[in-house]
Amino acid sequence: MDFYLTALLLGLCYSAIALGIYISMKIFNIPDITTDGSYTLGAVVTAILLTHHQPPYIILPLVIIAGGTAGAITGFIHTRLKINALLAGILVMTALYSVNLSLMGRSNLPLINLQSIFTIVNIGADPNQNTFWILIVFVAVITLLIGYVLKTDFGIAMRATGNSESMIRSLGVNTDRMKIIGLAVANALTALSGYLISQFQGFTDISMGIGIVIVGLGSVIIGETLINWLKVTSVAVSLLLVLAGAIIFQLVLAVTLDIGVDANLLKLVTAVFVLLIVSLPRITARGKSMF
């Protein structure tokens, strides 16, 4: 059972990444894979500041700025230098590996017995319960914030940028600038997942980001399947379903481990699982059209 509780907590930690990928991929229609780098960057910044005993009100903004800067650089390369978005993301991600390594000075930094976001308040005696409520509050705050922004005039302009560029330019929006902001927000959110995970697992590792983009993608795709299935048009509900996607994704991985799949095969299982969800609508559609 502990297994599934951990999965739930991981799902909450990964919600931020899911929201980030939702913004870059679904709202801006940009395939951004800076993710692996900006996620680790968030964790690295957290680890360094925690080991230097910095207070949370310093750590959190710096993590957001670090992730946002990484995203903005990808956005700049993509829009101003007219480089394909995937390539721009790969470039920044690759560069971030060295940045992260030199920031940390080594490949692994343990964070045990340090103050963290999960030790700030003590709600219950059970540490897992404590972690759960802190994560719930954290995720609720960022979801409400994003939900609010997407409803504002600025947010509608963001959504239009990924939907009809000719239209929104003719309505006075600098789409290059908008995309840079969008990728900054997306990667700031991704860095927040790194921030949460490093404190949750009690260490930051230079390779923790490898393949993490697939976790975000998988969560968003599950969320989107739910969105289409329930015919949701509201932005707020869509965000909630993306969060649900992040949690379902982790629960499914927990099940596979639980039934005895080798942990070394976890990334393979993850990839196959994402492939399954992506192809499921097509397979069922073909099945239907046969009758």
Added chain:
Amino acid sequence: MIDLNHIHKTFNPGQPNQVNALNGVDLHFAAGEFVVIVGANGSGKSTLLDIVAGSVRPSSGSVHIDKMEVTKMPDYRRSQWIARVFQNPLSGTAPDLSIIDNFRLASIRTRPKGLSIGINETFKNQVRERISTLGMGLENKIEQPMGTLSGGQRQALTLLMSVMDSCKILLLDEPTAALDPKSAQIVMKTAEDLIKHYRLTAILITHNLKDAFTYGSRLMLMAEGRVQKDLDPGQKSALKQSDLFDWFA
């Protein structure tokens, strides 16, 4: 209102697929003028409109709006004067956004898009009222995604959107090309009403010679990137519809 001086536009210069889309265009459009442009496919009509809007930069020559040099000003800044209706109904609206979201953006075309929520009941009622003037029954569908509407409905709404915020220049690139005759008529009628009511400077591109004959004060024929004929209101009213057909014979 709009001045184009010695405009040349070459796409893909120096490459095998080089195209000289505009070859020296000099034009002055006065405020309140309603100009209709006709011409064969590829004669440079859309390129001319794109150069006025700022989505295409001329290879040489200069563009002035209201006596101000705007040759290098990007399209999203020229939107302070200019509203557009595109040939493709998909280009003028955001399909996944609701009708009301589309109208909200249009209503702040000339202003910054800030971090406050602008859609409230007053705004919704104002939009419903405007939309009802079309007589298409769309006023009860403002929460629906724009993409669920037909091309004709979307073009009609795009026209209304153009005057949601202050607007001096209206650019219409074959707004009825994809529409059935009835929707086309509603769109043309709406366009004419708005142009009169808001005293807009308007440029309309069309392949429909009947529309070209019926609407507008000034009529131009383009061919091979040049202005071939340019009829002022006097000459245009003297023109017979059959003369116009002869231009293309």
